[in-house]
Amino acid sequence: MHGYANPARFLKLARPATGWLLGVGALLLAAGIYGGLFVTPPDYLQGETVRILYIHVPAAWLGMAGWASIAASSISQLVWRHPLAAVAGRALAPVGAVFAALCLATGSIWGRPTWGTWWEWDGRLTSMLILFFLYLGYIALASAERERGGEGRMAALFGLVGAVNLPIIHYSVLWWRTLHQGQSISIAQGSSIAPELLWPLPLTMVGFTAIFAAVTLMRMRAELARQKLEARLRRSAAE
């Protein structure tokens, strides 16, 4: 891991990885969306409405995985002062926020025809909305710190503390009575989604994740390029 602490070495790996992730992600996503929209049968209870699952579930996963990645880069910044950690945190936040928002929007659209409501303040919906607000707070804090020339330590602390919301989101449907149903897929109990309906989900999950990674790498590269440019401008101004 620390071999890639060097931004030059990171860039050497990130440049080809971006294209590959983007290409593979787009292919998997196209296959998953096609399967989910045209090939799988409708649900016995919800009918065609169930197809929004193939977007909603990956969006929820990436909204949470995005913050888990921010927390990981926060730790690596606070403990090891990893030079790429703050860059990674700032690159991740808007991407994660977009997926958290997508999860909330698709959930709302799904909730209206199935539950009969756009929004309810139950444990799962509320904790997911808090995650979205945490993203907005992190983005504001990290960019304010960057403008002041700080190392982003406050943002890292915020990223770490905000991670306590992740188990709350995950266990909300177990701990509390909620309108949102319990989890359909678990390691211990397998899947309660029939195989006929399930198969496009891993495709869109991995596809969205690859695109998430590609966009994050692009943002990290852009940030590193900007830092390089700023350093060069400072040097030429000093001469």
Place this chain on the structure above:
Amino acid sequence: MMVRPKHQRLVLLILAVTALIGAVLFAMWGLQDRAAYFVTPSDIAAGKTAPGKSMRLGGMVVKGSLKRNPDGLTIRFAVSDTKAETAVVYRGITPDLFREGSGVVAEGRLGPGGLFIADTILAKHDERYMPPQMANQ
């Protein structure tokens, strides 16, 4: 010793995170009752709810209990959590997924005689998804 400050930061961080997780667990444990989105028929039977106060009632619609009044709009049904039952009356349009044997959340208040007067009906479905042919088997 070059690694000292690094180790110190790591130990501090682990302590802080442990304390934080502990605090959150305590808070969530304390919230358990208050964060519940609905009450159950058992709660009502145990007298944990105040009559006339607005609340949400959740459970399963008892099979065979759904009756429609001649006006076509008013329905009566029983909600069960397998331990107790509460009778519900509602006037209005129900969501498509509202049906006998399925989950329901009713917003309203407890009227005289233990009858729950609902203003809103929400359908609660479970975590299973399957094709129609499989559900018929």
